Amino acid sequence: MTRTDHPGRTAGDGATEQASPEKTNLPLLTLGAIGVVYGDIGTSPIYAFRQATHIRPGAASTDIEILGLLSLIVWALTLTVAVKYVFFVTRADNNGEGGTLSLMALARKTFADPPVWITILGVLGAAMFFGDALLTPAISVLSAVEGVDLVAPGMGRWVVPITLVIIVGIFAVQRFGTAKVAIVFGPVTALWFLVLGLSGLVHIIAYPAVLSALNPLLGFGFLFTHFGIAFVVMGAIFLAVTGAEALYVDLGHFGRKPIVLAWFSLVFPCLLLNYFGQGAFVLEVGIDNVASPFFQMQPDWALPPFVMLATLATIIASQAVITGTFSLTQQAIALNMLPRMVVQHTSATQSGQIYMPQINMMLMIGVLILVAAFKSSAALSSAYGIAVSGVMVVTLALLVVVMWRNWKWHKALVIGFALVFAVIDGAFFAANAAKLFQGGWVPAVVALAVAILMWSWMAGRRRLTAKTRRDEVPLEFLVNNLAKKKPNVVPGTAVFLTSDVEGAPTALLHSLKHYKVLHEQNVILTVRTSTSPRVPDDEKVTIDAYNELFFRVVVTFGFMESPNVPKALALARKLGWKFDIMSTSFFLSRRSLKLGQKTGLVRFWQDRLFIRLARNASDATEYFHIPTGRVVEIGTQVVI
Incomplete structure (x- = not known):
């Protein structure tokens, strides 16, 4: 596996906007502080x-x-x-x-x-x-x-x-x-x-x-x-x-x-x-x-x-x-x-x-x-x-x-x-x-x-992550098997979003199961949140190349930043990846959560509350600013 790190910057990025506000006009900032x-x-x-x-x-x-x-x-x-x-x-x-x-x-x-x-x-x-x-x-x-x-x-x-x-x-x-x-x-x-x-x-x-x-x-x-x-x-x-x-x-x-x-x-x-x-x-x-x-x-x-x-x-x-x-x-x-x-x-x-x-x-x-x-x-x-x-x-x-x-x-x-x-x-x-x-x-x-x-x-996210990891196929295992026996390859780039850097995304597994094809480029994308409020552009994106078909991309945002995935992926152009939004499809897993058998009252109502919150959460496509016309959602049921 080859790891590639490269600095990149885009105009108007949050890190640039917010860096050192005190370097601007002090009287105006003081007046603004009085008001807010x-x-x-x-x-x-x-x-x-x-x-x-x-x-x-x-x-x-x-x-x-x-x-x-x-x-x-x-x-x-x-x-x-x-x-x-x-x-x-x-x-x-x-x-x-x-x-x-x-x-x-x-x-x-x-x-x-x-x-x-x-x-x-x-x-x-x-x-x-x-x-x-x-x-x-x-x-x-x-x-x-x-x-x-x-x-x-x-x-x-x-x-x-x-x-x-x-x-x-x-x-x-x-x-x-x-x-x-x-x-x-x-x-x-x-x-x-x-x-x-x-x-x-x-x-x-x-x-x-x-x-x-x-x-x-x-x-x-x-x-x-x-x-x-x-x-x-x-x-x-x-x-x-x-x-x-x-x-x-x-x-x-x-x-x-x-x-x-x-x-x-x-x-x-x-x-x-x-x-x-x-x-x-x-x-x-x-x-x-x-x-x-x-x-x-x-x-x-x-x-x-x-x-x-x-x-x-x-x-x-x-x-x-x-x-x-x-x-x-x-x-x-x-x-x-x-x-x-x-x-x-x-x-x-x-x-x-x-x-x-x-x-x-x-x-x-x-x-x-x-x-x-x-x-x-x-x-x-x-x-x-x-x-x-x-x-x-x-x-x-x-x-x-x-x-x-x-x-x-x-x-x-x-x-x-x-x-x-x-x-x-x-x-x-x-x-x-x-x-x-x-x-x-x-x-x-x-x-x-x-x-x-x-x-x-x-607590619900921790249990869901543990459950998903138990059921997932290790990503490297899947990549190695696909390298030995390649399915049909179609033009374009497929980006599979996952929160687990080790496991194969559910959307990828279901895509292979139902469509039996791979794209020319397959990107396993993980979005992380830093403990810092903002992450500089030169630290925002890292790329790991598994082989000519698969890449691991990790995008890190600060907890004060809006997670704009297409904008962050544009930084990868300077890393050698020719990212083109119009030839890229984003594959997302939409989990349908179901209650399993529980032991204990607290776990029972807590899981019900978690499922209700998850169902009312805003769409990942909108949250990550992904163009809706480039998204493919694949549903799966998970029992927690």
Whole structure:
């Protein structure tokens, strides 16, 4: 067998597009990061401080209590976002990409035989992100629209209908892509942060004593003196840092430098000014006279445009988490953690601009149900937090693995870092878990359902692969036999897709059985997914020549890439294979899965779920971008 490796490049390949985004215009990238990365955390001031001061009557009845709550918010932002995420998590990039699955892949790289618990953490983190994706649009848009009741008293009954209409509109425009809309994301969100900072600064100047909340002892003092409600308060404080996970998820789109620059130059200062301003306003007028400090501290003349700007900001925040869900799902599919789904590219130049109609519809239905059921952002705040805090715990665990095995930190430093942030993240998670029966069960159930789907799909694929390998004929055995006794040869090239590099493809065996012919060139094609987000062209294709009739071609895509098989095979022209799509036929095996006899309830329902998922998976022809006119599908039944 002769192995041939040759570098090849094609114009517009994903690896070329995404390489080192920080080398382009830094100011534009920073502005874009403000709009996409910080849209979610930028809407937290609408409801975070309000919920913290209204935990129960009397919980914030004195000045020292209000300052204590404010101190907790300030230091939560500082430690969780500025220190943990900005300084450390964003450094754990997987060839420039971030996110839970990317971090999981990076952690797995450090092991020759990765332990299963790393995969479990990745599954849990991804599943909890889906729970977060349902709640973020619901609570963000609802909290902004509630401001209309202050602009026009009596409009309260229209808050839910208006919110439902806005949400339907948000999901309806997803099919057109975010490339054009994203142009205004940065400027609008930058204006939003400037208005947040200015509105807070006015009240800080009027009541500068509020700055004493910078003292962390006030926050600790509040927790010790209100120990009975400390967990509930921490759950409300956590609302101020929701959206921090977006710093890491969108790392590949902007690069670390723009994200860090945007945080320290605009986002962090403006958030602090607004929270201090809300605290100053409450201290001025008294907690009993404030229902929503965020809106009430605005002058009457500014309230209508302010509500409109807040609504725009929440729409942007929702847009960011929706597109993040599309990207996460695409990664999960590439890593064989979910079945194939339709992925539509909405931009000819940006590979990250995708639309997934199935995910979009499920998200929209879920968000509409949440808004109609909870009816207010205050009620939704009880459900919000469990999923996000869970993602943060998973991120910390995987980050510790990377620090220890990839960055080669000293064990004492790793343990110290892990202990400090385990206390913080653990406290937030426990506080949010305490809200389980007040609405927190919603994201927990969603995350559990997604985790079961992912785990069942992976388990089913493992069993199906094992079953197929037991029944397959070794490829080299078949090739050697055909070389000795050649069947009739017809012109053209036949490409047989298979996931097993050792066994003969089922489609090839059935083709020989029924047609009793071979093509002039027969390519056994295996598509693999790398643990890296993107694979350079010179590493994408390898060819092994068995003889003049058979070739083994392995195409490797990164888990962030769209698997375009014809485009990848065009690279093989530089390897000596004269690939011509018009003289090539692709042979695919379409498996019809059947249930066998099972022992055990778990195996029974898990296999039924796997079969249902497989039947609803999108067509392989569409997923691999193979022209439908060049495909021959051969069916076979498999009992699992």
